Amino acid sequence: MPIKSNLSRILGERRIKMSELAKDAGIAKNTALALYHERAKGITFDVLEKICLALNCQPGDLFECMAEGDDGSSGSESS
Template identity: 45%
Template sequence: MIKNRLSIILGEKRIKFHEIIKLTGISRKTLYNIYNDKTQGIEFSTLDKLCFALDCTPNDLFRYLPDKTSDKNLYE
């Protein structure tokens, strides 16, 4: 599973939620869903805006956590 670190990065950079909305132009609903891990994916344009505004890379924003229950045969 992939988890986002948006809340952590915002905290480290001391950026408030409403500030990232203004910096990126991303809708409150979209950012809320990303922030709270309520999304199944993210558009590249959204990712680009976040990385630019936060001066980070996609690798900084997301962490891969292997799902021990997934069927490994699906990926072979």
């Protein structure tokens, strides 16, 4: 089951730049960039905690499990 990052949506909604997140969270810009563009292969709990603290959110806000074959671009979920 693919896991989708919602970081780009969250940053867009809050009008936060990726460089601001990296600085505020104390993470590498490349790490934020990989998560933003959904190219990250994984994330440590340490980085996850830093991002959640910087954005005042929960891990479930940052990521969601997608059904096989769902690229998340339709904007609707099937039941």
